[in-house]
Amino acid sequence: xxxxxxxxxxxxxxxxxxxxxxxxxxxxxxxxxxxxxxxxxxxxxxxxxxxxxxxxxxxxxxxxxxxxxxxxxxxxxxxxxxxxxxxxxxxxxxxxxxxxxxxxxxxxxxxxxxxxxxxxxxxxxxxxxxxxxxxxxxxxxxxxxxxxxxxxxxxxxxxxxxxxxxxxxxxxxxxxxxxxxxxxxxxxxxxxxxxxxxxxxxxxxxxxxxxxxxxxxxxxxxxxxxxxxxxxxxxxxxxxxxxxxxxxxxxxxxxxxxxxxxxxxxxxxxxxxxxxxxxxxxxxxxxxxxxxxxxxxxxxxxxxxxxxxxxxxxxxxxxxxxxxxxxxxxxxxxxxxxxxxxxxxxxxxxxxxxxxxxxxxxxxxxxxxxxxxxxxxxxxxxxxxxxxxxxxxxxxxxxxxxxxxxxxxxxxxxxxxxxxxxxxxxxxxxxxxxxxxxxxxxxxxxxx
Numbered sequence: 001x002x003x004x005x006x007x008x009x010x011x012x013x014x015x016x017x018x019x020x021x022x023x024x025x026x027x028x029x030x031x032x033x034x035x036x037x038x039x040x041x042x043x044x045x046x047x048x049x050x051x052x053x054x055x056x057x058x059x060x061x062x063x064x065x066x067x068x069x070x071x072x073x074x075x076x077x078x079x080x081x082x083x084x085x086x087x088x089x090x091x092x093x094x095x096x097x098x099x100x101x102x103x104x105x106x107x108x109x110x111x112x113x114x115x116x117x118x119x120x121x122x123x124x125x126x127x128x129x130x131x132x133x134x135x136x137x138x139x140x141x142x143x144x145x146x147x148x149x150x151x152x153x154x155x156x157x158x159x160x161x162x163x164x165x166x167x168x169x170x171x172x173x174x175x176x177x178x179x180x181x182x183x184x185x186x187x188x189x190x191x192x193x194x195x196x197x198x199x200x201x202x203x204x205x206x207x208x209x210x211x212x213x214x215x216x217x218x219x220x221x222x223x224x225x226x227x228x229x230x231x232x233x234x235x236x237x238x239x240x241x242x243x244x245x246x247x248x249x250x251x252x253x254x255x256x257x258x259x260x261x262x263x264x265x266x267x268x269x270x271x272x273x274x275x276x277x278x279x280x281x282x283x284x285x286x287x288x289x290x291x292x293x294x295x296x297x298x299x300x301x302x303x304x305x306x307x308x309x310x311x312x313x314x315x316x317x318x319x320x321x322x323x324x325x326x327x328x329x330x331x332x333x334x335x336x337x338x339x340x341x342x343x344x345x346x347x348x349x350x351x352x353x354x355x356x357x358x359x360x361x362x363x364x365x366x367x368x369x370x371x372x373x374x375x376x377x378x379x380x381x382x383x384x385x386x387x388x389x390x391x392x393x394x395x396x397x398x399x400x401x402x403x404x405x406x407x408x409x410x411x412x413x414x415x416x417x418x419x420x421x422x423x424x425x426x427x428x429x430x431x432x433x434x435x436x437x438x439x440x441x442x443x444x445x446x447x448x
Contacts, residue, residue, distance in 0.1 A: 001024040002024045006176065023066065025140065097165075102135070103136045130193075153298075256278060295318065317364070330402070345405065359420045378400045
């Protein structure tokens with residue numbers, strides 16, 4: 001489950017479009033941030049996506065991707081032209097193709113590599129969808145099949161694209177918009193597949209265009225309901241609507257860290273078997289099998305785009321750090337995988353994240369002040385440097401990553417000295433002990 005948000009420049013504090021996304025995956029499905037340089041390819045070249053090969057583009061744009069380690073594509077990313085895209089799983093009545101093919105993360109990367117604008121990205125994805133359909137296992141340890149929706153933005157506009165099999169509909173964003181794990185387009189759209197309505201009529205989901213509603217006709221009721229996508233989509237929309245005219249990167253950080261209306265200082269992810277919020281935390285049971293494993297917020301200036309990534313899980317326990325395209329990325333260690341490795345940034349942070357989960361209410365308060373102060377410096381510094389030389393920006397990004405890493409190491413040391421004040425429910429502890437055993441976490445992490 002995931003959440004993606006956008007605020008166009010007409011409603012932000014500095015007149016620049018802002019985009020953000022949480023990527024929710026299995027707890028041990030490490031995220032990795034990579035930069036792929038632009039490149040040219042000879043006629044007849046092929047590109048190997050996660051499962052299948054397709055013809056390569058003659059020219060591929062430079063891209064920044066934040067992605068599950070084992071997938072060729074990405075959950076979110078940006079390219080050199082200021083295009084950003086996030087995708088979400090959706091569950092529909094159209095049967096899923098379980099044969100290996102292209103899936104949402106592949107479409108996302110292919111669009112970033114081949115499109116200059118949000119509208120062009122929509123065209124790239126729908127053309128590929130028409131040609132190849134969508135299919136294949138999207139899960140890491142647990143086989144998962146779904147269709148996809150996308151939110152794509154550039155410095156000038158944003159689009160939502162929602163799909164069900166080879167059918168699709170798209171709307172242009174007016175000011176703020178969020179998507180979650182459900183179809184949202186109803187009886188109005190700006191673009192759509194040719195037989196969108198007829199397909200639904202043939203299936204008996206409606207009688208004709210007069211009673212056609214894309215989300216109502218195509219959505220799978222059970223999975224859509226239990227994903228709590230409507231609650232999360234409404235929540236992020238409300239958070240952005242309430243701050244129109246004053247929305248900043250920190251506004252989007254806060255939205256991606258949101259634990260729901262009324263979540264006070266006593267809120268903990270240890271409660272409930274279906275407690276699934278925007279900042280998602282895995283727990284016991286099939287509904288809570290995923291958590292937010294990576295987060296990204298983008299400031300889409302016309303001239304230079306600045307991206308802030310966690311490169312780590314659970315944004316409420318992470319620090320957003322700046323990156324730009326056209327520069328080498330700060331060192332984060334080797335590509336992580338599904339097992340603990342302290343040489344990687346993702347897994348170093350997991351030591352902190354999982355230590356906080358043992359006593360969330362008491363321990364999260366120990367990092368909040370320094371976390372906010374660091375991000376304030378990082379955002380102010382990054383935006384002041386965005387027109388400076390590439391070398392200056394690259395040095396600043398490295399400094400921010402290093403400082404955040406040092407902060408997290410200090411927080412972990414402090415937290416380990418704090419005794420657990422309130423034990424978590426037995427089933428929640430049981431779930432995390434299992435996740436840690438699978439990841440081969442060192443002794444002492446959540447009772448392993």
